[in-house]
Amino acid sequence: MRVERILTVRRGFGALLVAACCSMVVAAPPSKVALTNVRIVPVSGPPIAQGTVLIEGGKIVAVGEDVKVPYDAREFDLSGKVVMPGMVVAHTWRGMDIPNESRPVVPQLDAADAIDPSQLYFEECLRLGHTVVHVMPANNTVVGGLGQVVRPIGLSVAEMTIDDGGFMKLSMAPRRGSDRMLQMATLREAFAELQDYVARLAETKYEEKLAKEEREIDVLPVEARKRGRKELKADHIDDEHRNLIRLKGGQVTVEGESGPTLFSPLGAFVYCGSAMDVPRAIAFAKAHGFFDRLVLVLGGDSHKAIKALKKAARPVVLPENLVYRDVDPFTNKIEETFVPKVIADAGLQFALLPGPSASLPERMLTYQAARCMRYGISRTDALRAITQMPAEIIGVGERLGSIEVGKDAHLVVFSGDPLEFTSVVERVFIDGIPAYDRSEDIRLKRLLTTKSDESADDEQ
Amino acid sequence: MMSPRSTLSGNWTAVVTGLALLSALAPASVAEVIAVRAAKLLGADGTGGAAVILIEDGKIVSIGPDVQVPDGATVIEADGQRVVTAGLVDANCTLNFEIPQLAVRWSPYATKHDHEACEHADRVVVGAAPDLWRERYLTDASPIVSNTVRDRESAMASMYDPSFENGGDSLWDRHDQAHRHGVSGGQGADGFWWRLAEAVHIHAEAHAEGECLCGRPPAMLQQATARESFALGVPTRQTWTEHAAEIVAHLGVIDSLNLLSSDFDRLVRSGVTTVFVAPDTASVIGMRGAIVKTAGKLDQRVVREHDAVLAAMGGDPSYRGRSNRLPPFYGPAPSVFTRRPTTRMGVDFVFRKAFYDAVRDGRGLPLSGADVPPTAALPVLRAILKHEVPLRIQARLSHDILSALRLSREFEFPFTLTEATEAYAVLPQLKAADVPVIYGPIFMTPRGWRGVGEADDPRLDTPRRLHARQIPFALTASDLRDEEGLARQALFAVRYGLPRSAALRAVTETPAQMMGLADRLGRLTTGTDADLVIWNDDPFSATSRPVLVLIDGQVVYEG
Incomplete structure (x- = not known):
């Protein structure tokens, strides 16, 4: 209604401002860019006190202390600054207009269709140095749809896309208005229906084959299905079932017999709303053949299932609230658990998420990492949990997540130590493109005092 | 993982000698001595260095690098990276939930129902x-x-x-x-x-x-x-006030304060050891706040029962007056519960008339009009005029701040400005009037954060500006706790240009001074209360947190 309209207007206006004022408009990357005299935190190895990162064609081509800067490179002298890899948001629904479709089982959906490049969220990502965002349907679902890995620059989804996401969203926690029994029943039904669908399709294809050869049907339906499975082609299968088949590994199975492999496999981000969901998520993934591509998205008190998590040894995405608060129902005393510590102690691969957008510094991944250090996680692990690990978890670890030769040039320049709260993001390079410059960030300037704010002439 | 405890244990090196054990069993005449050996003591004057703090009977009896630890003292080691500071003081803390009036209220607008x-x-x-x-x-x-x-x-x-x-x-x-x-x-x-x-x-x-x-x-x-x-759109700022009148300066929050509230546990965990419990701002001249410690022995918790009166300019009282017309009776249908000021003019009028009435009453003249303050409130108002009771005025917008300054000139009372979101726009006036400010909380997202949405144009570097103008100011976290608590307000101020020592001062020494308790709180020096926080690192870095909190010499939190 009225409030919504105001929001829309503001968002539209925001997009204009962004286009006009931040250097966010995508251009072809300058062929050569050199960041010189900068402290380099590559995450994949020890820091380099002062060195150069050379970028060519959007890729890092040289990192080190003694890198010769080509005469035709655009040079950024960053003395006293620190450069780290662009941070990776492993899981968010933000960037889409709506978090979830209202129907429970929608494997045919793709977040790419709902990403709005003009959202302020992406501008905020730039400001915070989050350069890779895995946009996914949210948790209020059963089978939610595919995610998309994007960078926060670009005027269309195609321009933003880093990788067509390789993950399907599933949720073990009940949808709104549902309960766990219904949730699981719906989930099982979706996969049972898949078997049914493939079997019927195989039977039809066998019948079609016979018809083409002008032969009569000669076997019982069960046998017809088995025979028909070899006739199945990728384009026979609709989007909905295709993605479920991909989730199961890409190979069709009819009446218990393996058919052709039609599609590339798909991983799963499975949301667990509480500890009780974790074993079921693991069991379900095993039963349907995606356990080795399983990522657990933890919510609520899921960390309490640490034994099951440890045994499964699958990567996890941590809840955005890192401190879990329990209130003892008898004594009313508050017990706090710092979730990443529990996960790190179990030796699991984990990704940190930025906190809620309305929170103060928690929405910065660097701050989330700093909090981990506060509770005894090593600096290296904390840094890895916002760069390398999430990049690996979402399947772009080969290209992103650290400063190494051959990787995409996603770089964030901080004014000082990235985990120190006084440090600010000064520049962001995405694929070699200078995507953000703090000195041109007008929306940030708005939050800092200017001369015109003051009624008096000058500061004393 | 981080439950408050009352004894020394865990990784804390508690050297309790046989003598100390004996003294614990002996009659109370043998006072227990606690020694805190700090590798790094951070004072608001910017000093830092090793020191030993001796605590006896809840007070610091001596402090310095060369102080000898007496035999039989319980020793608390704060070595390595650990840093010791004075306990933080929140000068404008909004407590939540345990207050019954508050508990039944969910909306600041539901006045009638409230x-x-x-x-x-x-x-x-x-x-x-x-x-x-x-x-x-x-x-x-x-x-x-x-x-x-x-x-x-x-x-x-x-x-x-x-x-x-x-x-x-x-x-x-x-x-x-x-x-x-x-x-x-x-x-x-x-x-x-x-x-x-x-x-x-x-x-x-x-x-x-x-x-x-x-x-x-x-x-x-x-x-x-x-x-x-x-x-x-905001984490609701719960309100609770007495709706009998617009002027309720004769009431005190101490009467509805639950000292056993778990809210205090959370404050302790944030390193806050003393708070001014702020009254609600729905009245033009509200109740009197109380100053209490956040933990410790129950009978020693209250530092001052009746402290400053909190008045409010602008939004809070007028907006809440305006929105009495709730469903199902929309429209101009005033009831007996409809409150008086619905505009800023009205707020100023009620404020002004209250003080004039107080003066008239003091001279034995009759009072008249619809907005006569409750009889019991009049002496308190006169005490404010005599500078015997401190006054705080909450104002967020710049013109509300100017209104407060105008009223202060008119009645010649000193006051402390609270919230002061747009203080950056009136710094010279604040400096000229010599008004201390309790600023905050600082928020990152600009629009629609606090109160009734009026504080929507803050500047992140206001503390730096206040500091540069040498206007005394304290920082407050108001209703924020734990990691979002007062230490982080200081952290934020530092990020946007406030020197660290000034930030520390703004959450320790300055608020203590503002409340006239500089001799007891906010500093680590001989004779002050032994309220101190041991942090695992530099208190205002993102990687640090309180690991031990002492109030009146007692360990009240260990994390």
Whole structure:
């Protein structure tokens, strides 16, 4: 209604401002860019006190202390600054207009269709140095749809896309208005229906084959299905079932017999709303053949299932609230658990998420990492949990997540130590493109005092 | 993992000699000595260095690098990276939830209903657990429930709005979790979600009773939605006030303060050892705040029962007066509960008349008019005029700050400015008037954060500006706790240019001075209360947290 309209207007206006004022408009990357005299935190190895990162064609081509800067490179002298890899948001629904479709089982959906490049969220990502965002349907679902890995620059989804996401969203926690029994029943039904669908399709294809050869049907339906499975082609299968088949590994199975492999496999981000969901998520993934591509998205008190998590040894995405608060129902005393510590102690691969957008510094991944250090996680692990690990978890670890030769040039320049709260993001390079410059960030300037704010002439 | 404890244990090296053990058993005449050996003691004057602090009878008896630890003393080592500071002082803390009036109120706008709710609340045992009232109001389908529910109708709308930023979690999830774990409420954003979900819960009950707003004319709903979105777009700042009059300076929050509230546990965990419990700002001249310690022996907790009176300019009193017209009686239908000022002019008038009435009363002249303050409040107002009772004025917008300055000139009373969101725009005036400021909280997101949405144009570097102008200021976290607590306000100020020593001062020494307690609080020096915090690192870096808190020489938190 009225409030919504105001929001829309503001968002539209925001997009204009962004286009006009931040250097966010995508251009072809300058062929050569050199960041010189900068402290380099590559995450994949020890820091380099002062060195150069050379970028060519959007890729890092040289990192080190003694890198010769080509005469035709655009040079950024960053003395006293620190450069780290662009941070990776492993899981968010933000960037889409709506978090979830209202129907429970929608494997045919793709977040790419709902990403709005003009959202302020992406501008905020730039400001915070989050350069890779895995946009996914949210948790209020059963089978939610595919995610998309994007960078926060670009005027269309195609321009933003880093990788067509390789993950399907599933949720073990009940949808709104549902309960766990219904949730699981719906989930099982979706996969049972898949078997049914493939079997019927195989039977039809066998019948079609016979018809083409002008032969009569000669076997019982069960046998017809088995025979028909070899006739199945990728384009026979609709989007909905295709993605479920991909989730199961890409190979069709009819009446218990393996058919052709039609599609590339798909991983799963499975949301667990509480500890009780974790074993079921693991069991379900095993039963349907995606356990080795399983990522657990933890919510609520899921960390309490640490034994099951440890045994499964699958990567996890941590809840955005890192401190879990329990209130003892008898004594009313508050017990706090710092979730990443529990996960790190179990030796699991984990990704940190930025906190809620309305929170103060928690929405910065660097701050989330700093909090981990506060509770005894090593600096290296904390840094890895916002760069390398999430990049690996979402399947772009080969290209992103650290400063190494051959990787995409996603770089964030901080004014000082990235985990120190006084440090600010000064520049962001995405694929070699200078995507953000703090000195041109007008929306940030708005939050800092200017001369015109003051009624008096000058500061004393 | 981080539960407050009252004894030394765990990784803390407690060297308790046989003598100390004996002394513990011996009569109280043998006072226990505690020695804190600090590798790094951070003072607000910027000093840092090794020191030994000797504590006896809850006070610091000597402090310095060369102080000898006497035999038999209990030694607390703060070595390595650890840093020791004075306990933090929050000069404008908004406590939450354990106050019965507050507990039954969910909306700052439901004035009429709140009045009824307050009356009911009187019958709730002071300090009752939140569960108690929850059950009471869930099981008892009283008119209050239905009124509250009507008021909350649009909350439902916001909740089901898919674009509402709930992080993709269903609110039901959170609520379910809350219920499963017996969590009732919480602070800040957590508490907000919980309350919202709880409101829906109650709505469901009321719906079953046919007592909700569903199916009423859309115009009504729309009106409610606009207003409520304002309220719900923020972690609600709960309000609680006495609605008997606009001038309630004769009341004190101490009377409804539950010192056993778990809110205090959370303050302790944030490194806060003393708070000024701020009254609500829904009245023009509100109640008197109290200064209390956040933990310790119950009979030593209250530092000052009746401290400053908190008045408010602008939004809070006028907006709340305006929005008395709630469903189902929209429109200009004033009831006996309708409150007086509905504009800033009205607020100024009520404020001014109260003081003139106080003066007239003091001279034995009769009082007249509709806004005569309660008789009991008049002496307090006169005490303010005589500078015997401190006054605080909350003002957020620059012109409200200027109004406060104008009134202060008119009546010649000194005051302390609170919130002061737009102080950056009137720095010279503040400096000229020599007004101390309790600034904050600082928020990152600019729009619609606090109160009734009027504080929507802050600047992140205001503390730096205040410091540069040499205006004395304290920082406050108001209703924020734990990691979001006072230390982080300082952290934020530092990020935007305030020197570290000034930031430390703004959360320790300055607030103590403002409250006239500099001899007891805010500094680590001989004779002050032994309230100190041991941090695992530099207190204002993102990687640090309090690991040990002492209040009056007692370990009250160990994490």
